[in-house]
Amino acid sequence: MISIPISFLLASVFLGLGVLTFSWRVFPTLTRCLFLALFCVMSLEAVLVGLRFAFANYTFLPLQRVLPVWIAPLVFLSFASLAVSQATLGKWLLVNGVISAGLSVALFLPVPFVGYIDAVIALSFTVYAVALIRLWSQGRDVFTQSPIELGALLSKLLLAAIAVMIATLIIDGLVAILFAQNRPDAAAIAISFASLFFLIASVALIAVGAKWKPGRSRSDDPYVADEAKSRALVDEARGLLKGRGFAKDPQLSLTRLARRLGVPERDLSQAVNRTLGMNVSQFVNSIRLEEAADRLKVSDEPVSSILEEVGFLTRSNFYREFQNQYGEAPGTFRKKAQSELSRSARSSS
Structure with missing residues (x-):
């Protein structure tokens, strides 16, 4: 028994x-x-x-x-x-x-x-x-x-x-x-x-x-004192946000992004600020806006659909951030961009 x-x-x-x-x-x-x-x-x-x-x-x-x-x-x-x-x-x-x-x-x-x-x-x-x-x-x-x-x-x-x-x-x-x-x-x-x-x-x-102990954290490296390592961390973050589509998650936070990269929140925040002169939220939004701009150039997809797919929760926030980054509203940007593409296509033909 x-x-x-x-x-x-x-x-x-x-x-x-x-x-x-x-x-x-x-x-x-x-x-x-x-x-x-x-x-x-x-x-x-x-x-x-x-x-x-x-x-x-x-x-x-x-x-x-x-x-x-x-x-x-x-x-x-x-x-x-x-x-x-x-x-x-x-x-x-x-x-x-x-x-x-x-x-x-x-x-x-x-x-x-x-x-x-x-x-x-x-x-x-x-x-x-x-x-x-x-x-x-x-x-x-x-x-x-x-x-x-x-x-x-x-x-x-x-x-x-x-x-x-x-x-x-x-x-x-x-x-x-x-x-x-x-x-x-x-x-x-x-x-x-x-x-x-x-x-x-x-x-x-x-x-x-x-x-088991976590491997030597990249936080042991002095990012703030070393611009090269700060840039490397920012590049890795950009690759994660764009390559894995991590930026499209509307619930993404500094904590989750830092955890995914294996570094303390403070180190990531300081690296982004030192390298790009912006905070992590602005950094993530800039990548979302780049994706939105690329879609606006080549598609007629509704702006409301695009903003949700790239990770924005509200229309007002998306329009405000887009205006700040590109100097014009999404609709105006789309018309100009597609008009330029049409002219380029006609000239090349």
């Missing part, structure tokens, strides 16, 4: 992982909260499994069966929170919460099918494993809400999470088969070995996490 130390020690280790990940302040607060919630739910599940197989206590069996359909989406949302904007994440939280609640209710439906509960849980894990694989396949640059230098680490952790979910599917399938064959002792032994496996893997993660 499953030993008491393994199940409850595993629960303690999961709690330790939750505290550890929550302490990684390099990640956004919501991401840290999601990882903490994930490991707390996993810890509770380990405790309930221990009660069931060590003490034959089935009091909490309904809760123990429900928790897995919340674990899988929490794994996905924890990693996805580092890859999407806050607005998108809010929608995903709502959608996945509704899905998990629906599956929780579905577990209690009187379906006359042996293995129905296991099938529902397996379906949840399979769907979210596929979602995680799709996220991982986009490469380390998908984690736009974390510092660039953490991309490789996060990609490896995501791959490990996928492997654990697949292993869980296999183990749960084996346990379900053993129960169907009326071999509860063999199922308990399988769960014991599975708990031991997860315990070893979790301890290894804690050891790695405890030793």
